[in-house]
Amino acid sequence: MTLTVQDASNKNQKYSLSDIIYFGEAHYTARIIDQDGKVWYYDGIADNGRFSYNGNINTDDIQLHKRGQKQAAVAIYALDIENLNS
Numbered sequence: 396m397t398l399t400v401q402d403a404s405n406k407n408q409k410y411s412l413s414d415i416i417y418f419g420e421a422h423y424t425a426r427i428i429d430q431d432g433k434v435w436y437y438d439g440i441a442d443n444g445r446f447s448y449n450g451n452i453n454t455d456d457i458q459l460h461k462r463g464q465k466q467a468a469v470a471i472y473a474l475d476i477e478n479l480n481s
Contacts (some may be wrong), residue, residue: 396411396412396452396459397409397411397412397475398408398410398472402431403431408474408475409474409475410472410473410474410475411428411430411472411475412428412452412459412470412471412472412474413427413428413471413472413473414426414428414452414462414469414470414471415428415459415467415469415470415471416467416468416469416471417461417462417465417466417467418465418466418468419463419464419466420439420464420465422438422465423468424436424437424438424465425437426449426459426460426462427446428452430456431451432451432453433448433450433451433452434448434449434450434451434452434455434457435447435448436448436449436462467470
């Protein structure tokens with residue numbers, strides 16, 4: 396998932412979804428999306444600090460707005476540095 400934002404010099408800068416933080420039941424968890432679109436889930440309490448693979452954002456039907464009983468609270472987009480100077 397990407398978005399494009401025009402910067403102060405009128406150049407388009409591309410941002411890609413990189414993290415989603417979930418909150419529910421007085422506990423935070425997260426999903427991390429790598430550059431290949433692989434989605435990794437993190438719950439430090441349930442998984443002993445280990446990431447678990449959730450699929451690929453480009454090919455699998457992954458519901459990003461929630462994870463179990465937890466709702467997405469924060470979405471973090473990262474600047475695509477490959478296109479930074481274009």
